[in-house]
C-alpha cells in the first residue's frame with residue numbers, strides 16, 4: 001500500500017442492516033427524526049455511518065454534534081475539518097459574493113462559536129476514511145473525495161473522476177467493493193468498474209427537489225435501499241430565524257429549493273431538469289438510470 005497520510009478507522013465486520021447518511025447540517029430536528037428511524041429499524045449506533053458535515057447551515061451545531069457523537073460513526077466532512085482547524089470558512093471554495101459564500105459568512109461563524117474547545121478536539125480526531133465489511137463486501141466511507149474532502153462528485157460527473165478517488169482509496173486501504181460518500185447533498189449511486197459508489201444523501205436539507213424531505217440509505221440483506229426522511233422543518237426554520245441565520249437556507253427547508261444552484265452542474269439545475277423532462281421523462285428518471293439495482297421508498 002502507498003504511504004498516504006490519512007486518519008483511518010476500521011470498524012471491522014458489521015452484522016445486520018447498516019444506516020448510511022450524511023449532512024445533519026446542525027439540523028437538530030432532522031437528526032432526532034433519523035435517530036427515531038434508526039431505533040424503529042433496530043439499527044444500533046455502531047451500524048449508523050455518517051459521511052460528515054454534521055455541522056453546517058442550521059441552528060444547532062453543538063447539540064447536533066453531541067447527538068451524533070453518541071449515536072453514530074462519523075467520518076470528517078469539510079465543515080468538521082475547517083472548524084477543527086479554526087478556519088474562517090467552510091472550505092467549499094465558493095466564488096466571492098456568491099449566494100453560498102454570503103450564506104457561509106453567516107452560518108460558519110455561528111457554528112464555530114458554538115463548538116467548545118473539547119468538541120473541537122473531538123472533531124480533529126475524526127477519521128478521513130472509515131472502513132467496514134458488510135456481507136463479505138468491503139466499503140470505504142469518505143466525505144467528498146479522498147483527494148479533496150470538499151470535492152463535488154455529482155450523479156452526472158465523469159466516471160474518471162470517481163475512478164481517481166477509488167484508485168487513491170485502494171492504494172491506501174487495499175481492494176474495495178464499495179465507496180460511501182456525501183458532501184454534494186444529493187443521493188445517488190454509480191457503478192465504477194467493479195466498485196459500487198454510493199452517495200447516501202443528506203438529512204439536514206432537501207435535495208433541491210421541492211420537497212421538505214432529506215435522504216438516507218440502508219445497506220441490508222437485499223442490497224441498498226434509499227429512503228426519504230420527514231422532520232419538523234418548520235421548527236428547524238424557526239430556530240434558524242431566532243439565531244439570525246436568514247440567508248436563504250432557512251427558506252430551503254420549507255420550499256425544498258436551495259437558495260442558489262450555482263454549485264450544481266447545468267443539467268441538474270431546475271432549468272436543465274425542465275429540458276430533461278421534455279426530452280427523457282425527467283430528472284428522477286435520469287437519476288434512476290444512474291442507479292444500480294437499488295430501490296427508493
Ligand SMILES: [Fe+2]
Nearest residue numbers: 053077078183
Ligand atoms: Fe461537505
